[in-house]
Amino acid sequence: MIFPALRVLVPVALVIALVAIGLRIGDALGIGPDPAFTLLAGALFGVLLQRSRFCFYCILRELFEDRDSRASYGLLVALAVGSLGYVAMFGSWVADPGAGRLPPDAHIGPVSWVLVVAGLAFGIGMTLSGSCISAHLYRLGEGSVLSPFALVGALAGFVLGFASWDHLYVETISRAPTEWLPARFGYGGAVLLQLAVLGALALLLMRRLPARPARDAAAWRLRAVLDAVFVRRWPAWVGGAGVGMLGFIAYFRTSPLGVTAELGSRARTLAERLDLIPGRLAGLDGFSGCATVVIDALMTENGVFILALVAGSLAAAIGAGAFRPRRQPLHRYPLALLGGVLMGWGAMVALGCTVGVLLSGISAFALSGWVFGAAVVAGVWVSLAVRNRVRMRLSARHPAG
Amino acid sequence: MSTLSKSLRRTAALLLALPLLAAGQAVADGPVVSTSWLAERLGDERIRVVEVSVEPGRFERGHIPGAVNFRWHTDLVDPVRRDIASPEAFSKLVSEAGIDADTTVVLYGDHNNWFAAWGAWIFDLYGHDNVVLLDGGRDKWQRENREMSRRPARHAATDYQLDVAKPELRARLADVLEVVEGEHRAALLDIRSPAEFEGRIFAPPGIQELAIRAGHIPGAKNVPWDRVVRDDGTFRDTEELRRLYADIGIDGSDPVIVYCRIGERSAHSWFVLSRILGYEARQYDGSWTEWGNAVGVPIDNPAGTVWGGT
The missing domain is CATH 3.40.250.10 (Rhodanese-like domain)
Known part of the structure; x- marks a missing residue:
């Protein structure tokens, strides 16, 4: 247990450090159009993820295993809010969505069986490692000892992705259509369609809502408010609305949310130095998404974003008393590593993860976001079912253990 | 007509012209204009500001108020023939931007005006001489914390037909x-x-x-x-x-x-x-x-x- 004063002092020190760095890097070159904003957005994203436990795997596990859909609503709210924000910008940037031009650097990717396989692999990797990539990043801030293994695995998975990229690109991805819903249905049609799908999912998930807990009569006393803001898990819709808003504000100011560009770029740079992958990867640099490049710079835009994410999450976790490094059963370390490999491969060939492709993609009305999302859900569902069967068999064989 | 009414009318004409004089010349007196020259003339319909940036997505996230966006990769070149934009395509592009023969075109862009200078070359080739570069380009304008807009500007379309006038360029x-x-x-x-x-x-x-x-x-x-x-x-x-x-x-x-x-x-x-x-x-x-x-x-x-x- 942390000494109580540290629960306040450490987060305050982290926030001061972030502000100080933000003031200093405002004019830095090579860290995107607005480094201070990127830093702030990363920290805020970390706080939002940690405070509302906005973790794609947890959302799905709670839905499938605990039969509790409350957290799912956070994701639906994030997608609805994000979509409405994105479409407001699209309207002013691309006046005629049918003219054949895509909005600048929105995450709208090619749709093919590769995307489906990537989503399945990513979903299975989430189950094995216990989180998706963005959640492993915020879990670093909670002192998770498994997350470093998962992230190292993801680096290796990226290298495998690069090694398989040329073949997948030439045979499949280069021929795959890039579907942007407004190009087909107009802005109005796309918004109606997307909100209708999200609404239908919301109705469907109502069947798994638990009984409403009794209201706390003392909820508006100062102590209770502080507790609700800094300690207890935020309601799913608050986190979701925050993530959705941050999503379109980040797109407006700098670039769409994504957490794998830096990981992938570091993996690509390393693998190229070691001659594991070819120097040029066909067609890769032409896509909008969590694009990976070979980098020499000490720091990049996405690097600042994810470091700030971890710092923001660390501050929030310490404040909430949720920073608890804990030793895990031995078998979970190799599983985290293996899950990381699957997620890294999936995120590379899908050009992003649950944040870059699912969240930023669906918010941008990309069919690729929906397809990847459906495949991830299927991957988690199947792997949870398999895992439970394995567990049952193991406990039947060793009833005592 | 009496001399009195004549001189009255002359005075009225002068008074009407005064705001225009005060707003300064719309025609630049050299091939480049400074950021302050342009800042004083924003909103002048005789001037059309055009951004041509190397990096896509720059314009949308903020541009000089009233500017229109020309995309080098598709608007100013013909990617099929590897050629400059055709007379038809270029005429359509400038007409939709509300440019006509009398418009002063001010070009600017990122990366030291590289693609903006390409734009100036195309305008010159097509015989529109009244084209200048914003000295220092987009970076200088932003460094000076000058006004940036994220709203798209709409200008009344013209019908300006152009053809290659100076092949010698x-x-x-x-x-x-x-x-x-x-x-x-x-x-x-x-x-x-x-x-x-x-x-x-x-x-x-x-x-x-x-x-x-x-x-x-x-x-x-x-x-x-x-x-x-x-x-x-x-x-x-x-x-x-x-x-x-x-x-x-x-x-x-x-x-x-x-x-x-x-x-x-x-x-x-x-x-x-x-x-x-x-x-x-x-x-x-x-x-x-x-x-x-x-x-x-x-x-x-x-x-x-x-x-x-x-």
């Missing part, structure tokens, strides 16, 4: 070959980096190699493009620029043909030679990606590198 492979073979007198200016010029590398670091030979066109002189700008991206003084080129023997006595790798940075140096110094200058837009790959044309490769060789 453009050099083709055959024209350059004639110079190399001594059939025509012209200076050749290569504005790429010394490492590319000398054949030590095939393309700038980080850029894919699009030519299978390295080096330069025989007889070309090397003045990298960035020598013509100061640290803040503004053009150097005319006298400095004149001396810079005179030092390597380019003084306007012979026509100059300027090239780079794909023809976009050379538009920047072409602008200096043609518009600022007033020399007879032609832009070879085929540049090294055409010359370096062309069959049967000679190169000069001091480094002796062979592509794919050991």
Whole structure:
């Protein structure tokens, strides 16, 4: 247990450090159009993820295993809010969505069986490692000892992705259509369609809502408010609305949310130095998404974003008393590593993860976001079912253990 | 008509014209305008501000208020023929931007106005002389914390039909070959980096190699493009620029043909030679990606590198 004063002092020190760095890097070159904003957005994203436990795997596990859909609503709210924000910008940037031009650097990717396989692999990797990539990043801030293994695995998975990229690109991805819903249905049609799908999912998930807990009569006393803001898990819709808003504000100011560009770029740079992958990867640099490049710079835009994410999450976790490094059963370390490999491969060939492709993609009305999302859900569902069967068999064989 | 009413009418006309005079001249008196010149004239419908940036997505996230966006990759070139925008396409583009024969076009962009200078070259080729560059481009405007807008501007469309009026501003492979073979007198200016010029590398670091030979066109002189700008991206003084080129023997006595790798940075140096110094200058837009790959044309490769060789 942390000494109580540290629960306040450490987060305050982290926030001061972030502000100080933000003031200093405002004019830095090579860290995107607005480094201070990127830093702030990363920290805020970390706080939002940690405070509302906005973790794609947890959302799905709670839905499938605990039969509790409350957290799912956070994701639906994030997608609805994000979509409405994105479409407001699209309207002013691309006046005629049918003219054949895509909005600048929105995450709208090619749709093919590769995307489906990537989503399945990513979903299975989430189950094995216990989180998706963005959640492993915020879990670093909670002192998770498994997350470093998962992230190292993801680096290796990226290298495998690069090694398989040329073949997948030439045979499949280069021929795959890039579907942007407004190009087909107009802005109005796309918004109606997307909100209708999200609404239908919301109705469907109502069947798994638990009984409403009794209201706390003392909820508006100062102590209770502080507790609700800094300690207890935020309601799913608050986190979701925050993530959705941050999503379109980040797109407006700098670039769409994504957490794998830096990981992938570091993996690509390393693998190229070691001659594991070819120097040029066909067609890769032409896509909008969590694009990976070979980098020499000490720091990049996405690097600042994810470091700030971890710092923001660390501050929030310490404040909430949720920073608890804990030793895990031995078998979970190799599983985290293996899950990381699957997620890294999936995120590379899908050009992003649950944040870059699912969240930023669906918010941008990309069919690729929906397809990847459906495949991830299927991957988690199947792997949870398999895992439970394995567990049952193991406990039947060793009833005592 | 009485003299009184005549003089009254003259006074009224003068009064009406006063706001226009106060707003300043819409026509620039040189080939470049300063950020403060433009800032004082924002909203003047006789001026059309056009952004041509290298990086897509820049314009949408903030541009000079009232500016329209021309995309180099699709609006100003013909990607199918590898050519400049066709007369029909360019006429349509400028008409939709509300530009007509009397409009002063102010171009600006990122990366030191590289693509904006290409835009200036196209406007000039099509005979629209009234075109200037914003000195220092987008970066300087932003560094000075001047107003940026994220709203799209709409201007009443015109019907402005243009056709290539000055073909002499453009050099083709055959024209350059004639110079190399001594059939025509012209200076050749290569504005790429010394490492590319000398054949030590095939393309700038980080850029894919699009030519299978390295080096330069025989007889070309090397003045990298960035020598013509100061640290803040503004053009150097005319006298400095004149001396810079005179030092390597380019003084306007012979026509100059300027090239780079794909023809976009050379538009920047072409602008200096043609518009600022007033020399007879032609832009070879085929540049090294055409010359370096062309069959049967000679190169000069001091480094002796062979592509794919050991």
